[in-house]
Amino acid sequence: MVQYSKKIQAVPEPTIRRMPSYLAFAEGLMRKGQQFVSSTQIANYMNIDPTQVTKDLSYTKIVGKTRVGYEVKAIVEVLSDFLGFSVMDNAFLVGAGSLGSALLHDSGLNHFGLKIEAAFDINPSTIGRKINDVEVFHIDQFRDLAQELNVIMGIITVPAENAQTVADLMVAWGIKAIWNFTPARIKVPDDIIVQNTTLYSNLAIIFNKLHQEKREE
Amino acid sequence: MVQYSKKIQAVPEPTIRRMPSYLAFAEGLMRKGQQFVSSTQIANYMNIDPTQVTKDLSYTKIVGKTRVGYEVKAIVEVLSDFLGFSVMDNAFLVGAGSLGSALLHDSGLNHFGLKIEAAFDINPSTIGRKINDVEVFHIDQFRDLAQELNVIMGIITVPAENAQTVADLMVAWGIKAIWNFTPARIKVPDDIIVQNTTLYSNLAIIFNKLHQEKREE
DNA sequence: AAGTAATAGAGAAATTTTTCTTTAATAAAA
DNA sequence: TTTTATTAAAGAAAAATTTCTCTATTACTT
Ligand SMILES: NC(=O)c1ccc[n+]([C@@H]2O[C@H](COP(=O)([O-])OP(=O)(O)OC[C@H]3O[C@@H](n4cnc5c(N)ncnc54)[C@H](O)[C@@H]3O)[C@@H](O)[C@H]2O)c1
Ligand SMILES: NC(=O)c1ccc[n+]([C@@H]2O[C@H](COP(=O)([O-])OP(=O)(O)OC[C@H]3O[C@@H](n4cnc5c(N)ncnc54)[C@H](O)[C@@H]3O)[C@@H](O)[C@H]2O)c1
Numbered sequence: 001m002v003q004y005s006k007k008i009q010a011v012p013e014p015t016i017r018r019m020p021s022y023l024a025f026a027e028g029l030m031r032k033g034q035q036f037v038s039s040t041q042i043a044n045y046m047n048i049d050p051t052q053v054t055k056d057l058s059y060t061k062i063v064g065k066t067r068v069g070y071e072v073k074a075i076v077e078v079l080s081d082f083l084g085f086s087v088m089d090n091a092f093l094v095g096a097g098s099l100g101s102a103l104l105h106d107s108g109l110n111h112f113g114l115k116i117e118a119a120f121d122i123n124p125s126t127i128g129r130k131i132n133d134v135e136v137f138h139i140d141q142f143r144d145l146a147q148e149l150n151v152i153m154g155i156i157t158v159p160a161e162n163a164q165t166v167a168d169l170m171v172a173w174g175i176k177a178i179w180n181f182t183p184a185r186i187k188v189p190d191d192i193i194v195q196n197t198t199l200y201s202n203l204a205i206i207f208n209k210l211h212q213e214k215r216e217e
Numbered sequence: 218m219v220q221y222s223k224k225i226q227a228v229p230e231p232t233i234r235r236m237p238s239y240l241a242f243a244e245g246l247m248r249k250g251q252q253f254v255s256s257t258q259i260a261n262y263m264n265i266d267p268t269q270v271t272k273d274l275s276y277t278k279i280v281g282k283t284r285v286g287y288e289v290k291a292i293v294e295v296l297s298d299f300l301g302f303s304v305m306d307n308a309f310l311v312g313a314g315s316l317g318s319a320l321l322h323d324s325g326l327n328h329f330g331l332k333i334e335a336a337f338d339i340n341p342s343t344i345g346r347k348i349n350d351v352e353v354f355h356i357d358q359f360r361d362l363a364q365e366l367n368v369i370m371g372i373i374t375v376p377a378e379n380a381q382t383v384a385d386l387m388v389a390w391g392i393k394a395i396w397n398f399t400p401a402r403i404k405v406p407d408d409i410i411v412q413n414t415t416l417y418s419n420l421a422i423i424f425n426k427l428h429q430e431k432r433e434e
Numbered sequence: 435a436a437g438t439a440a441t442a443g444a445g446a447a448a449t450t451t452t453t454c455t456t457t458a459a460t461a462a463a464a
Numbered sequence: 465t466t467t468t469a470t471t472a473a474a475g476a477a478a479a480a481t482t483t484c485t486c487t488a489t490t491a492c493t494t
Contacts, residue, residue, distance in 0.1 A: 012451065016425050020417035024377075024400045038471065045402050049453060054472060064472050066459040084424030102319040108400065112417050113424065153423065160241075177423050183241045183325065185262050193426045197419045200237035200329050202412050206370065206394050207301030207330065208233050209410045229481065255441065266483060271442060283489040284441050 026075040038069030095158035243292040255286030312375035
């Protein structure tokens with residue numbers, strides 16, 4: 001079967017996953033005043049192969065200097081742009097519980113181009129409060145505010161059993177991308193982007209490695 | 218170069234990443250009283266190819282029935298065991314800030330075999346408090362408590378710039394695996410398992426897809 | 435009872451991602 | 465100045481992962 005929606009020359013997802021770490025590393029070096037950084041250094045920091053770094057960076061317009069490496073400033077600038085971190089996108093967060101609050105406190109999101117404009121909940125005791133200067137509204141106000149503030153992303157941090165309900169509302173209300181932190185998989189139309197972020201995958205990997213170690217003993 | 222530490226017949230990491238979702242789905246079905254589930258159903262829920270599910274499950278000892286599927290109960294039991302979720306591992310969490318508190322509130326970790334026995338911080342105003350029944354100690358007490366409680370995992374939720382310091386302490390204190398939630402990459406001896414869990418990779422992927430959509434318009 | 439459709443499972447093929455190899459450039463050392 | 469070592473970059477090869485193809489099985493429909 002021919003895949004019509006096939007991406008042409010898409011950047012590999014693993015590459016995109018690594019890039020924010022390159023960026024964060026480069027930002028750190030910049031603060032320390034370092035001008036150049038080699039793929040070897042980055043690879044050493046990341047615990048990966050140096051050619052992997054070179055290949056990853058080759059997807060951007062960054063060019064390195066033989067025997068010197070890449071200009072730190074260039075990495076920061078180009079990578080920020082490339083990753084979409086240098087323009088602000090507006091998001092709404094639904095579920096101002098423990099994880100939601102943590103995200104609202106995380107300045108890294110803001111630094112990397114995501115502005116959480118407002119939070120929503122159904123719990124009367126949370127509504128009206130401000131968490132790190134972000135106000136918590138009743139979920140019924142989502143639609144009007146989303147249009148008003150040009151919000152394209154919705155963050156789901158409600159209990160798993162309510163994830164689908166919230167997702168449906170988000171879609172109906174014009175959200176283009178959903179960042180789902182619950183372990184539940186949500187069903188949305190094809191044109192809506194969904195990113196599932198589940199802790200338990202990571203837990204499974206750690207356990208797997210731990211047990212492998214045990215087996216080898 | 219010959220790779221001596223090469224794993225024999227290891228389960229692919231992507232497979233392990235998907236398994237917790239299969240498990241969660243099966244648990245949901247079990248609660249609803251469903252007895253069997255087919256790879257098609259699971260695939261539909263996960264938005265992936267059915268043969269992927271079949272292949273993933275083939276790494277375990279689960280066997281399916283033609284035209285019927287897999288027994289839900291078997292998936293739950295075998296997968297829990299396989300993923301190491303049915304035996305409790307003890308962990309310590311260092312950095313009882315916003316993310317740390319959220320993790321301490323997350324019952325899912327407990328459900329999937331991770332018991333956070335204690336939390337540690339250096340902030341006097343946090344020390345002595347209890348978060349969801351887990352006590353926050355001064356970091357100096359880590360060592361003694363780790364030995365006493367047979368803790369093998371350390372969870373790092375301090376600010377990124379302190380991640381390496383905390384990791385060094387954890388290693389010195391006999392921790393076998395580190396779950397690092399900071400964007401910083403830590404350097405540890407080869408025999409220590411490290412799992413980095415960084416939000417910003419996910420953010421980068423969403424932005425990438427969003428921008429791709431924009432480009433295609 | 436016969437036919438049909440859905441499914442597990444095994445193996446092959448295709449695709450994606452990582453690693454290796456080679457080349458050219460050039461900074462630093464001799 | 466010459467040599468050496470380090471590096472980026474491009475392309476090839478290898479490895480890992482996903483998707484496809486085929487077969488056998490069997491529940492359900494006719
Ligand atoms: N706490 C964590 O560290 C953590 C980590 C990873 C994933 N998760 C997942 O994130 C989700 C939320 O976890 P949590 O610990 O923050 O739970 P929580 O109970 O602390 O917060 C959930 C919030 O959602 C609100 N809510 C419920 N239904 C809603 C609805 N229909 N519309 C709007 N708001 C609604 C609740 O009032 C509550 O404030 C869960 O699925 C959990 O598995 C949590
Ligand atoms: N908040 C989030 O939602 C979120 C999400 C993803 C990742 N992160 C990352 O997690 C880390 C923590 O974020 P946070 O928002 O919880 O920060 P935070 O400031 O709320 O919490 C950090 C805690 O660590 C403690 N601490 C600092 N140095 C310490 C040390 N040496 N030993 C022990 N404790 C120490 C502080 O006292 C504080 O309580 C950061 O690296 C952040 O990038 C946070």
